[in-house]
Amino acid sequence: MATIIIPANNEEAYLGACLDALLASDPTPDVVCVIVAANACTDDTVTLAQSRSTDFQKKGWVLHVLDLAQPGKLNALNVADARAADGPRIYLDADVIVTPPLLAQLLEKLDRSDPTYASGTLRIKPTGGLVWHAYARFWASVPFMSQGVPGCGLFAVNEAGRSKWGLFPDIISDDTYVRLLFKPEERHSVEASYDWPIVSGFKRLVKVRRRQDRGVAEIEERYPELLDNDDKLPMGTTGLLQRFLRNPLGFMAYCSVALAVRYMPAAAETEWARGR
Numbered sequence: 001m002a003t004i005i006i007p008a009n010n011e012e013a014y015l016g017a018c019l020d021a022l023l024a025s026d027p028t029p030d031v032v033c034v035i036v037a038a039n040a041c042t043d044d045t046v047t048l049a050q051s052r053s054t055d056f057q058k059k060g061w062v063l064h065v066l067d068l069a070q071p072g073k074l075n076a077l078n079v080a081d082a083r084a085a086d087g088p089r090i091y092l093d094a095d096v097i098v099t100p101p102l103l104a105q106l107l108e109k110l111d112r113s114d115p116t117y118a119s120g121t122l123r124i125k126p127t128g129g130l131v132w133h134a135y136a137r138f139w140a141s142v143p144f145m146s147q148g149v150p151g152c153g154l155f156a157v158n159e160a161g162r163s164k165w166g167l168f169p170d171i172i173s174d175d176t177y178v179r180l181l182f183k184p185e186e187r188h189s190v191e192a193s194y195d196w197p198i199v200s201g202f203k204r205l206v207k208v209r210r211r212q213d214r215g216v217a218e219i220e221e222r223y224p225e226l227l228d229n230d231d232k233l234p235m236g237t238t239g240l241l242q243r244f245l246r247n248p249l250g251f252m253a254y255c256s257v258a259l260a261v262r263y264m265p266a267a268a269e270t271e272w273a274r275g276r
Contacts (some may be wrong), residue, residue, distance in 0.1 A: 001031050001032070002028065003033045003084040003087065004032060004034045004091075005080040005084065005092065006036045007093075008041065009071065009073070009076075010041050011043075011044075015036070015045055015048055016048055018093075018094050019034075019049065021051070025100050026103070027040045029104065029107055029108065031062070033064065035064045035065075035083055037079055038076075038235060040069065040072075046065060050065050050205045066083070073174065074170050074171070078167050083099030083176075086159055088110040088159065088162075091156070091175075092153070092154050095153070096153040101192040102193070102194055106119075110161075115161040116160070116188055117155060117161055117179065117187045118189070119155045119190075120192050122139075122152055124136045124139060125196065126198055131253050134247055134249040134250035137250050138253070140201070142243075147233060149187040149188065152175065153194050165181060167267060171215065171218055171219070172214055173212070177226070179229075184231040202256070
């Protein structure tokens with residue numbers, strides 16, 4: 001049985017669309033179990049998820065909704081993992097929208113005995129105006145996003161791949177950690193796409209990018225051996241110039257955020273917030 005794990009903390013504004021997209025998925029080679037790991041929710045996330053139970057039954061899938069008192073994405077992932085059956089696992093953020101062919105393509109790619117990591121073709125969806133749409137287009141064009149398998153918001157592993165780690169460690173960037181457990185030749189992208197939203201606005205993007213950088217730095221400090229599996233391609237002067245000419249507004253927005261992350265002092269942050 002394939003398992004989709006969705007950690008969710010106060011996701012009532014997004015989870016419904018995420019689950020509806022799963023329900024619209026093409027038929028899959030395996031029965032699918034969806035586990036929504038709601039953690040410390042104070043909104044209607046749990047009720048919303050439970051309301052889709054009959055729809056999943058009609059599809060022939062199984063839906064479990066966990067109402068966890070303890071906050072934290074990593075704990076939610078670990079609790080849900082403990083409930084999952086043997087077989088492939090798909091880890092999905094609650095605000096991600098999959099296209100109908102994606103799950104079947106992922107499960108087909110994972111149907112092998114050697115450790116395998118897979119994700120779909122990423123489409124970055126900004127939530128703001130012209131400048132931040134240009135920013136998103138520029139970000140999507142950098143080599144790591146356009147030529148690698150970043151797994152932002154959605155990554156999947158087969159049973160042999162899941163055996164590469166035990167519990168999720170208490171870290172910022174769980175997706176980076178899992179991706180780097182796999183060698184480049186063990187990571188695969190499928191053609192079907194999914195939509196991954198990013199925040200808009202200068203201050204919010206700086207906050208998010210700063211946290212992303214901290215997450216990567218934490219991996220480098222705690223798990224330096226994983227860096228051998230990194231395959232980030234340099235953009236180079238020529239590549240940077242080409243992207244600037246194609247999207248000067250996005251280039252300027254991207255650089256302004258990057259410079260602010262590097263040189264502006266960070267405000268004290270006691271907890272993670274998307275900034276929506």
